[in-house]
Amino acid sequence: MRLVKMPRLGQDMEEGTLLQWAKSVGDEVSEGEILAVIETDKAEVAFESPAGGYLVAVLADAGSTLATGEPIAWIADDPAAKPPSPQPAPATGGKAPASDRTPAPEAAIRHTAPRRGGRKPVSPLARRRAKELGVDLAGVEGTGPGGRVTEGDVVAARQAVQAHSEDSEELSRMRLAIAARMSKSAAVPQFQLMREIVLERPENPGDGPKVTYTDLLLWATAGALAERPAVNSSWVDGDPPTVKSHPSVNLGFAVAVPDGLIVPVIRDAASLSPAQISLERRRLEGAARGGRLLPEDLSGGTFTVSNLGGAGVDEFIALLNPPEAGILAMGAVKPRPVVVDGALVAAPTVRLTLTGDHRVFDGVEGARFLQAIADRLQPQV
Template identity: 40%
Template sequence: MTDILMPRLSDTMEEGVISSWQKQPGDEVAVGDVIVDIETDKAVMEYEAYEAGVLEKILVAEGETAAIGAPIAVLATSGAASSAPAPAPAAPEPASAPEPEPVVETPSAPAPVAAVPRSGNGSRPPSSPLARRLARDHGIDLATLNGSGPGGRIVRADIESAIRSGAPAPAPAAAPAPAPAAPAAPAVKAQAAEDPDVEAVPLNRFRKVAARRLTESKREAPHFYLNREVDAEPLLAFRARLNEALSPAKVSVNDLIVKASATALREHPAVNVSYTEENLLFHKRVHVGIAVAVEDGLLVPVIKDTDRKGVAEIGRETRELAGKARDGKLKPQEMSGGTFSISNLGMFGVDSFAAVINPPEAAILAVGGIRDEPVVRDGQVVPGKRLALTLSVDHRATDGATAAKFLDRLATLLQNPLLIVA
């Protein structure tokens, strides 16, 4: 027998929540099979088996929390598999149903597992991790809903619509399952009763963690901000020529900004640093994090060795990581190790903004949209395109002049984009 332990799936993780079991007691498990989806402080991640065998027992039910290193299930490995069935027949009285015993060993175990219904063949309606969590918290039976997402996938909006319409909880789970979910629903109803125009939605785990970390960042890191506008016309023209040459591959303006930032960081290593109480850490490699909006909030996948990669490669990797982020499939190593971050809200019509530093990094670049504005060229007012950049910097890690030189070099690269790929 081998205990399956709650893994550390992110550098800031202290405990995990069982989102959904992909294997049930008695199921065969091969190396690489996904056993369970685990909700961390950053994402819902798949946990793969490192050993083959049979899943003997689930120790932590769906919706329950376990500390890192705590046993969450028991696996009968190949060496012990032959002896695994022996204990069940040893008890003569319950011989007619020996297998269910491990599941119902504790009264609380089956109830949360039933909160996300499965059909007899182990399948479930396609749904996002957030939708499953909200459904579990509010006692919503996913099997009763029609998903509005791609391929009929049940998404957050479907669950919220069901909550507003008062969708009933599944009858079999109503009696034993209220323990983990009961506190949330009455709280929402109580607050709504006080003010019918207000709907209280409990914070999910991601937003709680983000709130804590960003509060710590603003409280502990003395932020200062540098603003710079650049002429975006050369950048747009270069991108058009590049896409013609790379067709059918495409490069975005953001891909060029990421590459230019990585190049500037390589030339200005004093910005590619992290602050600790004892040391200032100078990173010898440039790993740029790209902020991605997801259903749960915000994730920051990291492109490793960004300065050493071409623009087309950066574009492909960015799209791949962003897709994984939105599907909740990012691996821990794909979200760790960042030395600098970029947050781009230009596609949402935002002209400019200041982002909060993502600790332990020393700086983050906020990118606004490209605007049509009158500009002065050769003493004449002519139409132009401008791009606003805001650099947020931790003053403990670097000073204003150093950060200004970095931002000036970044602006030069963007206004002379041939230098980005040189």
Template identity: 35%
Template sequence: MIDIRMPRLSDTMEEGAIVAWHKKPGDAVEVGDVLVEIETDKATMEHEAYEAGTLHDILFPEGETVSIGTVIARIDDGRDHPVETSAEDGASPGTSPPATRSGPPAPGRAPASAPAPASPEGGTTSPSARRPLATPLVRRLARDNDIDLSEITGSGPGGRIVRVDIEKALARGAATTGHTAPPDSGSAAAPSEGGPTRATAVPFDTTRRVVSRRLTESSSSVPHFSVTAVADVEELLALRARINAELDTTGQRKVSLNDLIVRASAIALREHPGVNASYSEEGRGATLLHEHVNIGVAVASDHGLVVPVIADADRMTVSSIAVESRRLVGLAKDRKLSGADMTGGTFTISNLGMYQVERFTAIINPPEGAILAVGAALPEPVVVDDAVAVRHRIRCTLSADHRIIDGALAARFLSTLTSLLEHPLRIIA
């Protein structure tokens, strides 16, 4: 047998959700055949077979979330291999239990069977009274939402309770009572005048769980500080209009304001390599200065926040950045980003200007050392040549890891960035 394990499909992946099996037990499997679609913290990806044979069994059904390294299926290649149990069967991922044989027991030896646990009356406990079969994830969801697993019929193999069963139970509770958990009658808090608070629990999917964990770790373990600068982008907007007018005549895709900001940031990072850096625990601590300027662009999709990466942005033209950015955003919205599309980032830009947000601070995306939060280009009255004029201005806030980036370095980076935005011909030169 060949064990098919939950693969690591991204650098931040710790577990994956099985979206769809493309083969069923008994199907022939050739090298390169797509076995399963897996939802990671960043995208849904296809996992191919690396060896041929016949799919023997599937250990986790669709909708189940599994830790990396756990055996999720087995392929029979016609050879005799030791059989490994999955983490769900009691063995931790990556460990191999003693080899077992699939043939009959040795003569004179009866097959071993575990005795049923004794009941208080001295008999045996029926299987229905035993602990329900469920994964650690399902047990946590049940505990968080006050759901009794013994009252749920599992739809997984062998009656195993899977995440879909929990979601159905939550939906039933919301439909019948308006909330998923009964109010706590023993709570010291007084009830509201309108009666019990109504709420529906929406379980986190894989993306939201990982985003929650990583941002919590970043905000609690990385010493953040933020600095803000304002740039007059009147000339930048005019240049963008001229560029797009030219591109429109040739049928090429237009560039966005964010494309110009990505290009300007890449130039500024090349000039200030200390910002294009990461913190390392190596030795007594070290600053990793990256040779490439790979800018991640935060994308808010229907499935959660993802950060695809534009590699070597400092070596690309603005129009090339525009094409690559649209490709990545499209893949993100369709959950088709590959691992290569989301790895290797050295700096991130989060732009909420399209929502008319004036200014905000963002949380660093580890292991990167900084993130740029960009607000909207808004018209403001400013003094120009001793006269008041209305100009479009934009606020950029840099959040940085204070272990490797000091305030003065962050300020110099923003000074370079704002100068580029205010003199945009240097961005496209």
């Protein structure tokens, strides 16, 4: 029998809110299958079952907030297995004899998260939102399960004590996170290099996934990063500071969602073909827009590509996504006049703008990186 505990879904995660169980007691569950949806202070994350078997007991109701490591469920090989009954704490003054211990009733197996030390139950998002807005949680009345303070309660409390002008608007949690990250980015010494590249049309065999210009650019960028590892690096603050070169190319790409941007990561992208890049990009885009991203889909990025070509933008500058040392902005692919063998012709081109961390690599290295991309994309003469 396997005890399932509240996972640590990030280095700074201390507690999580169990939003929804994907399985019911008695259901069979496979290892790696989604067991629950958990809310951290950053996102809603699908939690995969750490073991296969049958869900024989859940120890926390949906809406419960628990510290990482606290028990949330039992999984057993036998669907009829009974989970161990929780033992009561020994009375003050010594351990009670075994014969005097009364096991908790079976109905007590399912419970909401206890209020540790009398602390008011507060969701991680609400706690973070309260810190951002300067709201004292002691004065906020919770409307969630068991009196839990939700993010909406925090926002309502602030609105009750602060007058806003008619044209003001509350920032969403994602917009506040983007603002904080971009403010951090603006403190990095950055430079830009721009290059226009003539493209070959994607090859799309009838039985394979459709490869787009975006897929080709992601593929070429991954290969160029493997060839020019200085760009696939990060600045590390310290005494003294260092530069970390990443052994794998984990390529992030920006996806627009209703409230902002999210950057899922194609792992080990330099080892993938354009068709494989296309499949993984489509999977991650669908998961991002459907709220089904896993923790590993959002972590470990070493470089980012941002594409506004679909919005009709010819070229633009993207800010770095710290601690990454580079980001590539991709504009619209359009037929533009180019000179080929002395003749003026119309050919599909794309305008790329590389933003680099000048502490990590210089302009010459950036130019070589753009050339490596061009070598993979331009028609071979």
